[in-house]
Amino acid sequence: MIPTWAQLVYLACAMAFILALKGLAGPRTARIGNLIGAAAAVVAVATPFFYLELDHVPLILAAVALGSAIGVVGARRVQMTQMPQMVALFNGVGGGAAALVALLELQELGPHADDVGWFTLAATAFTILVGSVSFAGSAVTFAKLQELMTSRPVVFPGLPVFFALAVVAGIVLGVLVVTDPGMSVGIPLAALGLLLGVLLVLPVGGADVPIVISLLNAFTGLTVAAGGYVLGNVVLLVAGTLVGASGTFLTLLMARAMGRSVSNILFGALRGGSTLGAGEASDRPVRSAGPEDVAILLGYAERVIIVPGYGLAVAQAQHTLRELVDVLLTRGARVDYAIHPVAGRMPGHMNVLLAEAQVPYDQLVEMDDINGEFKHTDVVLVVGANDVVNPAAKTTPGAPIYGMPILDVDEARQVVFLKRSMRPGFAGIENELLFDPRTSLLFGDAKDSLAKVLSAVKAL
């Protein structure tokens, strides 16, 4: 039995987690919210040391220290461009931890199965299965985002059938855990969860991977909640449920921002080859321009909009871009940055990337506010973005990004793309806008190109 004081501490921690999430939802309160969450987590983890007669305390503390050290080093070293895969990785290990905890609990419960009740055993089975799905699924999303494997959907014939069979097998094993609890079922259940996780994420295309990360995040939350029920611990129940519910909701919000449904993202590739992009460079003619041409376009434009993309961040070209914008501003042009909600590798990622580069916040304009401006714009400079300006989202049903709201760059008088190559964007489809007669392309590394354009503008 947990003593009353400890239960009250757990209750306080659960409430702190609610405050933390609430804080994270607003820009002014986000940081303090996160710190409240961290403090509550530390207090919650410290509590059992004071009321339980725990064995192996030195080993446990060593393991906590090791995990914390790995977490801190990873969190400090990761580049902002790699944030989505970092979130996936952290989520995956959390899911793995929940599955292992449930496996251990199953071993404890096994001999006393009659006293435990079927619901507890079902919750244990759920945690093992879904925790493993989360672990393996996150590992695949990590591999896709880190480009350890292709980011395009991977489908093989019979995948839907195989997947359905695996789900049925999961349910059967789950029932077996309830009727005959023990490791002999628990371990196959975990293995099946790993398989399901891989099968779930393989068919998801690169551009949709962040949505899946969010969904797996919600899954892990629910496993933690189920684990809380099994262990009779209210903090785990509340914290896990909060993350599960808000994560599911966040997943829906993100999917809506991309004009997609979650089922389409998960199973679209299974229904047909339509979400497969070409993934290859085209050899159709384009109009390429030199830095001087671009400088003349920009230098004499009255209205300029910059569309920053992931390519900008990868090239670390933010500061050069800022300098260029400053020069254009002193020449009397009006310049804004247009921020697409899913620019970057994950919703809201571009805001993080530009915040890192300390681009003045008041120059960043969100999609809905700037979309009407493009038709009055002399030059749009697209730096390392592709999918978020691709008119195929409006014109080509069946394209992976069809239905996603885009920046209406195609309405501007002139468009300049800074690109490394003709390789399509993350969604793997070609952008018709590249072949438009009003479009010029300046090939090369974004930082390099911007530096050349900058000196050419200064020389005007």
Next chain:
Amino acid sequence: MSEPVVWLTIFLLSVFVGVEVIAKVSSTLHTPLMSGANAIHGVILLGAVIVTGSTESTVALVVGLVAIVLAAVNMIGGFVVTDRMLQMFVRRKPGGGK
């Protein structure tokens, strides 16, 4: 109320709270919010500690310690990386230099 019903009540109320608290979040904050929520479920570390601290067999101890390491990576790493992101949102001086 029987105990399972109490748990069910807490669960359902938490679902509503979870949805309500993030109902109006702007897309600007989706990345940090996801990362922050991720860190919060790292509190499974608590479960890992309790289970490991009451285990007898060596195999279970090793599994438990692995779970603790994984959960601690999730929890501590998640909070640190979220803070790193949010720090940049806060430092928003108009026209601030490099």
